[in-house]
Amino acid sequence: MSNELTFNGKSFSDFSAYIATSNFLDGAAKDVQSVSIAGRSGALQLSNGKYNNLTLNVRMYITQNMQQNMREMRSFLESCWGYCRYEETQTPNEFRMASFKAAFVPDVYDVNAGVVELTFDAMPQRFLKSGETSVPVSSVTETTSGNPVYIRNMASLVTIDDLQFAVEPLQEGSGNPSATNIRPFVGRTQATVYASQKNLLQNTSSSSTDHGITYTKQSDGTVVANGTADEDASFIINFTWNLDDGDYQLSGCAEGGSSDTYYCFLWDRSTGARAKDWNGNASGSSYDPTQIVPVRLEKGVNYGFYLRVKAGVTVSNITFYPMLCQKGHSTAFVRYNPRTATINFGKTVYGGYVDITSGAIHAYPFYASYNNETLTGAWLSDRDVYVAGRKPTVGAQVLNVGGERVKTNVGGQTVTLPIGVCYVWSDTGRVNSIRLTSPASLTNPTLFESKPIIRVWGNGTLNVNSYYITVADSPFDYIDIDCELMDCYHGSSNANQYVTFSTTGFVTLKSGANYFSYSGFSGVRVIPRWYEI
16 A cells, blocks of 8 residues: 655655655754763763654655646645644554655656655654544543442542431440430531541551560551560550441552561451451451452441561561552552541431531431321331331430421531542431532643644633633634744734733643633633644
8 A cells, every 4th residue: 555645735656756765753852962971981961852853754656647747746846834734644542743845856767657746844843643633621520329429530630429327326325225325315516527548547546566566557557566475465456437338358468468477457346356347258368569458348347457566576677558448449458538628517416317518417306305296107216116196105216217306507618629549428427418510621642742733712711630711801702822822813813912820821722631620711722732742
């Protein structure tokens, strides 16, 4: 198959000319200044932060009407000024921007055939045609529930539009309430929402020494062990699991562990045995920082996360990385360090739900001493078990969980989310609903930063990674922001006076994911201009 050239929109097959050889795929050289240092071998390399243009040498053969086609080709090339689009059919997904250098060397074989050598001055980039497509930018809104709620694809621009969580009824004691087993209700006057990265284990234990091993807790929750164990020596992180039942994973043994030296595992303190794994069997141990142990956690159960050094083993500055995550995460350690938002109810709430973003509290009707008041639907009592059609005992504490909730407003709170994998949960009960707006993501498939054209409709603010752009008082229906030319325009009209930038200036799209969010604009589209060198 012949390799055809198209330059400035003109196919050279129109001149019966086809490429014999070309250095289209050559890489451009970095613009580097070499400085010789007296008395030192070699030279200091100083980068100017850019690539030099590339000389593109193209040898073409003409298959017929040599003289006529050569003259027409030369006339066409001489009429092209500046950088024009240069394409070859053997590289269908890329193009260059090049200018003809007027080096036209013919080698005529006869009146019908011959060879010409063309020279172009090309920009260093090989632009990807996929980067020419105008891509719409739109945020993604999702609603989910749970305790904890797992937020996927977290980025710094994710916002919480609505967050509702339960204030679950809480009673003292255990068992069914009765006249001989009175279980008073516990009211709450505030609630806290937590937003944390993947590690859900809070290391509340203090540094300690056990059977010759000194365990020193670090500020990030890791634990350093030193000494010789005269018996099996343990460091225990005790906790009550207050989140949803489910399949989780344990990790965090120091490097180089084994069943004969040191390891970590999870103990179910209520049964006095190993916690269960995902299949309901006894869970195992972690012998290496990269090894996970499947565990199944149940709400309300007391557990012990054990770090253990076996009897007779000497350790020196080994580090454990205790971590509990939902299944599927990597074992790379992150500290437990949640961000919090606390909402004060302004009264005692015994059950209901809270919308933390609006500050609305929806509380079930509560009767401190029931006196035959009319109840709607189901109820809870401190000394009665609910039976449809029956009333609770007069004088009992009663929470009418089937009744109409009483709404009060106390002012909303902002929940700040950490970057990366994130969980959100409440200390009073399940997150009933969380509605999130995630920024649009545009992935640069190359290793090189690109400078896009961004079209915005109307007035508003645009965030791209750490770049901030504001358009105000624009009379145009849209404005193009050309980050390569560092120019803003509407067609042929100058629009720079309507656009302001943060100190970071015009947008550069980095390799990998780039996040877009905006407000005010009726729409945003991006031509990303991906390229290789």
